[in-house]
Amino acid sequence: MKIIKVLSNNAIVVENLQEETLVALGRGIGFGKKPGDAADPALFEAQYLEKNDDVTNSWRQLFSNIPDEIIQTSRKIVSNIERTFAIASQLSLILALSDHIYYAITRASKNQLIRNPLAWDIQIFYPEEYGMAKEAIDLINRSMSVTLPQEEAGFIALHIVNCRHSGNMHDTMHSANxxxxxxxxxxxxxxxxxxxxxxxxxxxxxxxxxxxxxxxxxxxxxxxxxxxxxxxxxxxxxxxxxxxxxxxxxxxxxxxxxxxxxxxxxxxxxxxxxxxx
CATH class of the missing domain: 1.10.1790.10 (PRD domain)
Incomplete structure (x- = not known):
């Protein structure tokens, strides 16, 4: 595989033998690399087929603003979701979760809790997704030594619902309401x-x-x-x-x-x- 772009030390954009563009994640796979260098697929911890340039731009913005440990934690959460619900790899969900977790941790550090008016309803209407979201909160708190409130589980559950039903946040919240x-x-x-x-x-x-x-x-x-x-x-x-x-x-x-x-x-x-x- 050939590297097209280096997004960070732990993320690169590559082209495979089928001339498909992929976003690959893995510890140190981008360190010291430059476009045109060969990439070793054995070092990839995850790879996602890139649909368009907007995805690469989103990844570039994400890595420039959000710590890599948050992205790695999001990847673990998404892997659990994919395994539990037997769905295909979701690059968009990693992007959405990483962004949400980053700002949730930032808010928590400032004691700025955002109340979720649909928290109870989400728990009742989407019990599987809510249970998965609670596990995600526990993983975030353990792996990153933070204390996100369980209130955040409702927000993360909405992201999971979107992923499972190919919707968007507006439609999911509208449906719940x-x-x-x-x-x-x-x-x-x-x-x-x-x-x-x-x-x-x-x-x-x-x-x-x-x-x-x-x-x-x-x-x-x-x-x-x-x-x-x-x-x-x-x-x-x-x-x-x-x-x-x-x-x-x-x-x-x-x-x-x-x-x-x-x-x-x-x-x-x-x-x-x-x-x-």
Whole structure:
């Protein structure tokens, strides 16, 4: 492999035999090197296929501002995430996490805690990602001798959600807020307390995750079978009226009209919440 750019002592941009451009990480792989020198893949601890020049520019900015130990810690966290969720190598996640961790440590050193208003909701809606984020906080605190609060787990969990679902932070937070608001409408309309540990609650949260994605992509789900909808409306009138309340709110606040099928499936999930087995 040939070195194209040296980003730091521990990071280089290389070209492989297939003429693909990679970002490689490894202890000392860039020390004393210059463009055109040969690179030894055996020394690479991780390598990521580079899609465009923006990635290289992002890496250059990252290494000029953020200590290498933070980037190495981020790489370990991302490796754990990739292994746990069986996803492909994520260069963008290392960039995002390194940047977040750096500023989180900076804030913590100044006792400037940023409150995450969605911390509880993220923990409930995305338990796997939140659990992984808590492990990441423990790793950061151990390896870097710092004390980041567990509050940061919510923010890191959002990055993991983005990675798993190929989204962005804005869409992820919008989705979490949307789920939270719909559940609040259900709770207030039916005058019930929601049991976050129940199977019916987990089912409706999963349903609302996918519903929110379809809604943001403006791709409503439809089976084009109105006969199914009529039966649901007649047999589950209370839950159906709750769905109508949600539909009206979505239309007024998000300019979104639910399809008949979306109303049908949401009504079924609301009924399970209303009449748990």
């Amino acid at each position: 949307l789920i939270k608001d719909i559940l609040n409408i259900i709770k207030l309309y039916l005058r019930i307390e929601l049991n976050e540990n129940s199977l019916s609650f987990q089912r409706i949260v999963t349903h609302l995750k996918f519903f929110s994605m379809r809604m943001m992509n403006n791709s409503p789900f439809s089976l084009d079978d109105a006969s199914l909808y009529v039966d649901i409306k007649e047999k589950l009138p209370t839950s159906y009226r709750c769905t109508e309340k949600i539909e009206g709110w979505l239309n007024s606040n998000h300019n979104y009209t639910m399809s008949l099928d979306e109303k049908m499936f949401l009504t079924i999930h609301i009924e399970r919440l209303r009449t748990p087995a």
